[in-house]
Amino acid sequence: MLKLERLVVDTPALSVSYFEVPWDTAIFGSPVAQLEGLELRQPSQAETDFSGYERWAKERGVALEVCKLESRRLAEIAWLQARGFRWIETMYFPLLADLQAAPPGAADPALTLRLMRPDELSEVQAIAEQSFVTSRFFIDPQICPQRGAARYATWVRNSANDPAQQVLVAELGGEIAGFFIVQEREQEGQCSAYWHLTAVAAAFQGRGLGKRLWRLVMDRHRERGCRQLRTAISGHNLPVLALYGQLGFRFERAEATLHRGVLPPLDLP
Known part of the structure; x- marks a missing residue:
């Protein structure tokens, strides 16, 4: 398992944690x-205290710095932007507080859900x-899209090798129409579920499949006794934001x- 070492600045002027x-x-x-x-x-006075982090980043040759904070912290966002950070996205965190009370989806025999097989990776x-x-x-625009593709492909592989997570595939007409990476947790006697990644294959988009697939996975968690369901979604993904509301x-x-920072193209064969 990759190690995460978190460092903290906590002074009268500034509070922040950071890690590679x-x-x-x-x-x-x-x-x-x-x-x-x-x-x-x-x-x-915050600039002086922030310089300790910047020395740490320079010593390690950090190419990309990412800052995540509550979207209402506008003063902090403006302060970061004045120091060369650029706003990229707002993430939203959907919650279904009582999955057991949510109405089940209609029977959909054409669409099936199962664990991904190793040969389908x-x-x-x-x-x-x-x-x-x-x-x-x-x-x-400062990151080559090739890097994003490599990141998500690696995410799928890592999740397939993680015993705490499951990669589920949706099959329609003998083809993989989408996938979900899910994790179920037991805490204080209650089961909750988290969706790490959700996707409909490009060839199946625009057919109204999203709601059918999302309901199918929700039904699976409900049948397994999960009470709550959480996930995260970029604010740029408006269709899926609307779907969660529905x-x-x-x-x-x-x-x-x-x-x-900048991430140029990967040197791939």
Whole structure:
């Protein structure tokens, strides 16, 4: 398992935590750092305290810096933008608080859901490479889209090897029409589910398949006793945001993502 070492700045002027993102560093071959929980307490003095993080990033040769913080922290966002960070996206976090009370989907015998087989990994990776074009690694003009495709393909492979997660594929007419990466957790006697990645294959988009597939996976979690269901979605993905509203989800919170740095094309064969 890749190690995550979190460092913290907590002074009268500034609070922030940061760490190198080992999975992205491994994929891109260039160090990626992430900052979280930035809070300006004395903006006029914060620059001095932030310089410690910047020295740390420079010493490690960090190529891309990512900052995630509550979207309502406009003062912090403006402060970061003045230092070369660029706003990339707002992430929303849908929650279905009582999955057991949600109405089940209609019977849909044409669409089946099952675990991905090992020999299907490359096909599911190909779907992932094309499916997340509204995510930050595709829409940031300072990042080569090739890197976004590599990141999501690697995500699928890592999840397939993670015993805590399951890669589910939806089959329609003998073809893989989409996939979900899901994780179920037991806490205080209650089961909850989290969707890491969700996608409909490009060849099946525009057919109204999304709602059918989302309901099918919801029904699976309900039958397995899950009480709550959570996920995350980029604000740039408007059709899926609307879908979550139609399915009865509410949005718990919103999180802004900012980037600083450049990731050029990967040197791939």
